[in-house]
Amino acid sequence: MGPNQAPLFPIRVFKISLYYSVFFYLFFLIFNTSFTIMGVDVGDFLKQYLGAFFGVYLSTTFKVFSVSLFLHACLFTLVNLVVSFWKKLNPRWYVLVGIVFLIEVLALIQSMIQFPQIYGEFFFFRYPSFAPILYFLTDHISPILPSLGLFLFLCFVLGTVFTKLLQHKTKESFFAVLHVLVLGLFHIHGLYWLGLVYFAFIFWQGNRYQNVHIKTYGILLVLILMLYLLPSFWIGISSLRYSQVKGKPPIFILSADSLRYDKIGFKVNGESITPNIDLFQKDAFQFHDHHTTIPRTFPSWTDTLTGKYAMDHKIRDMFPSPEEKQRIGTSSYPTIQQILKKIGYDHFAIGSFAADIFPRANFGFDAVYAPNFNARIMTVQRTAETQIFLLPFLVGSWFSGGMYLEELNGLSTWGDGERLTSRFRQLVKERNQSPYSITYFSSVIHFPYTPSYPHYKRYTNPNYYGKYKYLKFVDPTDSNLPNTDEISQIRNLFDSAVYAFDLEFGDMVGYLKEKGIYEDAIIILTADHGEALYEDIHGQGHGEHLRGESVTHVPFMIKFPKSSKFQEIPKNEREFTGITSSVDLMPTLLDYFEITETSEYPGKSLLAVLGEKDWKEDRFVYAETGIWFSDVGNHFFQKQRIPYPNILSLHQVVPEEDYQIMITDPIYRETIAFSKHRSIQNSQYKLIYIPTREGVKFELYDRKKDPLNQANLYPNHPMASKMKEVLYKTVVKWESASLAGEYLIPSSLSDINENL
Template identity: 30%
Template sequence: MITGAAYVSALAMWAGQAEESGPRVRELRTFIMGHFGPDLYRFAVAILAVSVVMGALLGLVARFLVACRDRMARRRVRSPYGLALESFCVVAALHTAWVAWAMARRPALYAKSFYIQGGLRRLVQIVVCDVLGPTGVTLIGFALLLVYLAGPRAQWSFWPGRLRRAIGVPGAACIAVLAGFLFGLSRPQPPELSFPASPAPASGQKPVNILLLAADSLRADRFNARTMPYMTQLAEHATVFEKAYVSVPRTFPSWTSWLTGRSPHHHGIVTMFPRWEDRAKDFDAAPSRFRRAGYRTMVVTDFVGDIFSRIDLGFSEVDAPAFDVVELLRESMTQRETPLLPLLHTRIGRRLLPIMHEVNPAADPELLVDEVLETIDRGPRDQPFFMTVFFGTSHFPYPAPAPFHKRFTSPDYRGPYKYSKPVELDLGAKENDEDIAQIRNLYDGAVASVDQAFARILEELRKRNLAERTIVVLLGDHGEQLFEFGRNHGHGDHLFGDKQTHVPLVIYDPRVNVGRRVSRIVRDVDLVPTLYELANLAQPPVSEPLDGRSLAPALTGGDLAPTLAYSETEIWFSEEVSPLSADGLRIPYPDVEQITEVDDLHHSEMVMRKEMMPTIVASKHRMARDERFKLVYMPTRKGARYMLFDTLADPEELHDVSAEHPEETARLGAELRAYILRDPNLTMRNGVAVPRDAVSSARPEVSGLAGTTFHAAVLPP
């Protein structure tokens, strides 16, 4: 045990020192340690403790294997040094095998330490992940274990008898069972979905459960049999809304709209870094109303759902990671600890170091499903629940587990995105066609892994006799741009094309159980009133109306009135947002590091600088669309610019047809300006949306970061 603890601890300390160097890095490190040193030192001690536990476990197993080998070889006397040396070698071998097996199952988690480093490390990961895979690593490891236990080759003929003497028949049986268990872990069985042939009987005695199954960055065009085969089975018994749009294609404001039924200007969350005063209020969200109606309200998520720990939407049980400066630093420290990842990336490991929930490449759909089922089983079976499950595997870096990481990718690809699209958006080189194809295929594999996780949850609900009274909603918080037509990668930067704002929306009500497709435009704000009607909950008072309308009639074949979808961009992370900056289509403001600050009064969270909020809000691009035309409004230094797209003739929105359709431009422009003016903080000046306070107090001599940027760049002459 001591040998194992010393070995793993030494590896962990060595890995923890693998940091970037340079004057700027040293300066940043000095600043961080000066402000957060005590927290990070305590976390370093926790990492050391985990390494000791992991090493002691390996040491215990190694000592048992050495003892078994000695008994089979009838070795009576051992030198202490020889025993320590052999134990050390066995510990090293066991640890190497564990890392290889974990790497084969979760390649994205190890890519930064192996593949990205190039050379021998790159070759090792390719062999482990692409040639052997989890099954190959398991079989080779078990074969090497048998070879070790058999001893020198001259004694192999005596191995069966010695094995029986060493561990007996029960021990041999245990080894066989262990081998089968490990082999089964490397070959997970896909779930089997089944749905009742007829609708479930309506029950006036038991309220229905509500289950929201969501995936980050889930595009509507990926809802198909290729990438989501299980959920397309669900769609055959559900209502599919083919034209569902979100108000803001970023997670924080989007989820606030999904769960409140209100637009961003109404609920006030308009960026991913809202200030404390914008969050510390009663949002009258759906979870709150369901909780008051006697429901358990729960949210379970991974790194993409840290918003739920930063805002109170009424969930009584929140299983979501934190998000603040200290957590980000802990996350960085954890990702460097490659020797510990095989243990940390397990259910036990996540309990030892909960920060693993925040590690992006560790977004594991199977582990998240386990947490979902644990949460469901903790509560009473007769109490209805309102549950949100939010998966992050489909968010970049798209860390799909095996075998999904290579389901759609080319085995010959050797570029920087072999196993993931790193969170670091710039690797120093522009993506070529092969890189782009690889990134898209990684995304598709990640979506497929989430699809299977969705299916497993539904299967487990059926086993628990909960399926017949659970309404299931499938959705995405926003879509994703994947380099289509030179529009780069990500979400929230622009509104060209529907890839970022168009998401799947599927509602399965077992009391209906009829497959339908609805082609009318629907919006994120429509979900909450729909759920209130389906669950027979009271709507908010007239004084605080929702911005959406119920979609419940569509579930039984009713028609929906035509409506418009509205959306707006979020903050820009960099001053250079191609193609917007190159074409003069954006109001420039500083990079994200300069427009945010640390809120020391509230858990060291990152928030928007208060003086920057007028600039951020006024610089947003906004759009309004019907079932054919889409109008995009863009404030620029020279005033407002509008582009109109015929989405039926030009679905990729490459051609501005505002000149050919002036009447549509005028109609949608009037609707869009009316929508913008619903924000009490905005007004229009010469066709540009600007904050009311800025108009009343604008002076040429205004100084300061926000004042200079805003008055010089946003206010038209």
Template identity: 75%
Template sequence: MGPNQAPLFPIRILKIAIWFTVFFYLFFLIFNTSFTIMGVDVGDFLKQYLGAFFGVYLSTTFKVFSVSLFLHLSLFSLVYFTYHFLKQPDVSWIHLSAWVVLIEGLALLHSMVSYPQIYGEFFFFRYPSFAPFLYFLTDHTNPGYFSLVLGILILGFVFVLFRQIYLHKNKESFFVLVHVLILGLIHTSGYYMMGILYFAILFWQGKQYQRIHIKSYGIILFLLILFYLVPGIWTRIEAFTHSNEKGKPPVFIIAADSLRYDKIGFKINGESITPNIDLFAKDGFVFHDHHTTIPRTFPSWADLLTGQYAMSHKVRDMFPSPEEKQRIGSASFPTIQQKLKEIGYRGYAIGSFAADIFPRANFGFDEVHAPNFNARIMTVQRTAESQLFLMPFLTGSWFSGGMYLEEMDGLSTWGDGSRILDRFRSILKREGDGAFSVTYFSSVIHFPYTPAYPYYKTFTDPNYYGKYKYLKFVDPTNSSTPNEEETKQIRGLFDSAVYAFDSEFGDIISELKDKGIYDEAIIILTADHGEALYEDVHGQGHGEHLRGEAVTHVPFIIKFPKSTNPTKPDHEFFGITSSVDIYPTLMDYFGISTKQKFPGRSLLPNLGKTNWEEDRLIYAETGIWFSDAGDHFFQKQRIPYPNILSLHQVIPEEDYQIMITDPIYRETIAFSKHRSVQNSDYKLIYIPTRQGVLFELYDRKKDPLNKKNLYPNHPMATKMKDMLYKTVIQWEDATLAGEYLIPSSLSDINENL
């Protein structure tokens, strides 16, 4: 016997949906596939990866295809129901397909205007002749236009459905209402495989709806509505279980990737681009000369959260080996979250694509709401990005989707902070007035600088029409400097991204105030590093060199609970501070004893003062160099090693993470790093080369761009050189060979982790 077909689900609808999905999936796969990420060709890497792990690629393809199939089954079924209720059940496949293409086309246009950066590679690398179409959309429309049309279509369907229910009140119309609610649940939750199973049952046994008593539909509808309310109910239930520790201030560490210090309060046309941060600064202590220890995200956060230098815990680049990662959160390198847990705190991490570092090491969080980063996830992203009709649903720009593929959270061109704000709000509801900490990390300012609509228009030139109109593609091998118009556009994108983060930060503060949390909370605002934006010869990016103020000088504002915050004559501190000061400051505030010695200092004794009583020097070092080609000054002043695509390995047993596991390469990277010490007035940079060690000494106040090297004739040269060697020998257990610093090897460290 064949399947028991129902008029509502004729088998031809299934066939049309499958053929439609297969056709467009193959069409976009053939004509819209690229091995480029943010403008960098990773074709050789992906070909090597796909060859070695072809099974993973097949499972990825199945995953993306399944999402597409579920969405098309949903759309075709809803369009067919409309025709069915209008007494046209024999509608042709052409008409059905045309409506689905219209709906998906409108959703795509909405997504293009909301996040044009997501489609940047399509319009600027694959099919640049189509770029004027994107220009037209973003210049003359806004997402609301397409939302309105889509809303009218949905309202039309709802009208037809409820008219059918009102006129007939039969099982068929109630069953369609149940069907719509089920699809809505699956769409908002992202459980697409359950959706496909649901459709398989419908097409096989769909006629069974005729056996259900019409009164039973009332119970089913009630249960479905309850399911819609379950997340909110569950959040309130969890709030009771997480509120055992009362009276302890919640701790919020809020950071933006690449946020430069000089952008706080920076004015354009007489108006500050950070109005919310400016207002917050009035409630906190502002540290004006604050610096990160290493301008790369993973090691910078490892330093901040352990209070130790990268040269001590050994996570010194974005791709640490398993042995290096395991040191984070160990007995020798406990994190802030682990120490807070000892006194009853729960810890959360929330972030967008640059926050992919948090799942990759034991930072001590109870929950991590951030994307991961590995070769498998990159493959999912590459495959999904080729499917233009699918992207609006995967990014959630179409009616609250965005949960289908968690891998899309790590999409570097998706600079929308609203999705992580929702997770932040959920945690606040869940925790109530309990003891908890949240580390919130926004990536909107990280290159390729991708604020969503309308922010990408805020400070950019409306008359600029080039490849940097919506984002800055990054190619580390290209040392050419953009022309004046392009440089202005890139800086405008960066300022727009800063403004977008400030709005995001304002929403966070408003949420804390609305919940009555703000006054008694500890709130820290900072950044993992800054960004060079073509000042002098510094290029664009971070981690490649230590010249200038742009890449290490970051904001640092801390607000303590109102009830315990002593009245001080000054809330601005101008002495130099370091990101490793945050750990001992919090330990000091909470009175948590620690066995470790720290290179940083508690800042509590200096609250209300304006400077240190004695001269202080802080340390910084460069990150890993991604490219072994180019004509930048720092690529000439370096000990060469292969580019990142040659250094890395994909480790299947580590969830296909991309790592540098060869100990020779790891030690070469450590040996080659540029290092610096600086005080409030001067900066000394140590640069090992094949020809010997170079030193550069700059006057930070008179020469902030570091153009005039004062070494070796300045009186501070010898003193700062001695302090740099002393610092590295102390915290890295390094040795000297002539003027070269020889880092300690991880294999030489015997430690019980």
């Protein structure tokens, strides 16, 4: 050891951590890299952009490796510190490596039990022979056990350094305590770059820490401890800036992707899978026949927040072009958030992976706490997922953490609702009862259905051992129907995910009650769409067809402030059975705040029917399908549709739009719009318009007698001609569509833009 090297942190320890990081990074990169996502080969997709954006891949690799190096440097220096204090000598390299390896194995075990879905590809597609290891861990070991081992190690580290400090009060012991606290601070906030700079600094300074006065160490120790308390302290101070404003209650739109209406109050073994929502609905107005306008997330939320149809504002799929998404937030298509901003509201969005739509368009949120989605972020995710030893630290299995790579917030397999509700509580604590709204969007129910431990066990069969044990892999190239046991497992996973969301909902509502906000708030529960779960021939998923009740029928409940005149309506008169639509939210809120409508909306204010059972007139609501991701399969909707290429062939990565994945070809966009199935329905009947190469086909179903839509009543039923007329009038009006025979011809985007 050189004369200028710190005896507690010799350079050799950093070298060992560097070699260790390089070895395991390359090892997992070689043996755990795959060109499949959920079993789908995306090799061609990667070739399309990795060649053109190779720099993105290099920067991604460097970023992930930097996190790995920082974390390993932390572990090795902590282990070396403890061993040095106890043994009074420099431990051999293999002792350090062995202890760090054991720590990482414990963290990996804890993470695999807590979030087995994150490791699903590794165990079910890359190395399926190892799956029994995962089965054993999740069946027989609680995550508390490895967490206890990690906790004891942490206590041992803290106990050692603080004991030495109290015993000796030397500069060396003060420096050791500060070192541990600084590393903890970096870890909690994911500041790996600052951490690497810090390591470089202490190795460069060597034993110069002996030149610092001991009183200075005392001051630094107090400052570091204050930094740990600063976030909570800052929220408390910041909350003093906000105060309650009469007539402007907080608004909470609490929602979950794919939450079906029929799952509210659904019972398994005699117990409801949504006990918290069941309790909430006693205080709320419930709309039992509520439908989304389009069963895909991006266009559905855009319809809900603008109050306009997708065929009007033109965001009709998950991959809108720059011209289309830039229309949102204009004077022609303002959102609820932008309108309420004018009367003093601030707006926030919180969500997990499916909430990546919120940063991708101007919805009017002041802050969005949700992941983004683009080719660069997907590259980070795929690179990080290869590093099995690193993942536990990236998803918070090692005492907080989870903030190193914000891109991992977009992992579809990370169904941890606690990280979302924690953000919700922070915002509520800061804003209290001031005018603001929070749009909360959970993705735990969206496929691949990923509730964390112990919820994935809640309703599933403990004796099922197959690739759907923890999640539903989605492979659009595989049209084979799962067997009976697999379908049962998938449905039980879905129910478990619904239960997990209900706990998130209960957590948030409980916190609002605890803070005294619940009674004075507007609280809305809804979903962007439902989910088909192999009912009849309907398949699994959403957006591909409009048959049945499962994909468009979603829950919708509103609780008004106790001071509102609507809360005077008796609780037994708060259930509305008439049909309603997701575009009704905009006119309802405009009506509540007495804001004059400057635009015509297709929806209706629901305030007029509060306390009623049904509409006085026969109301019809509209819906359409999303984009078809796959062009293969034997499903009925594949046979009924006008074909176009699958999404891997349609998309483009657009560097100018932050490497977003978009469908920019105007011919494809017009083909997608022309090919959509459309429906109009009232409380009794549903008519579906289906354009094919052989002509337009129609299906008419009795929703009450035939909820699975198996018996086509078209064209002989008396409602057939009336509903067809309503559908055509609706599309012609809101899309400025024209007719070619029975085909609806959408207006082009360029024509619409000229009229904005």
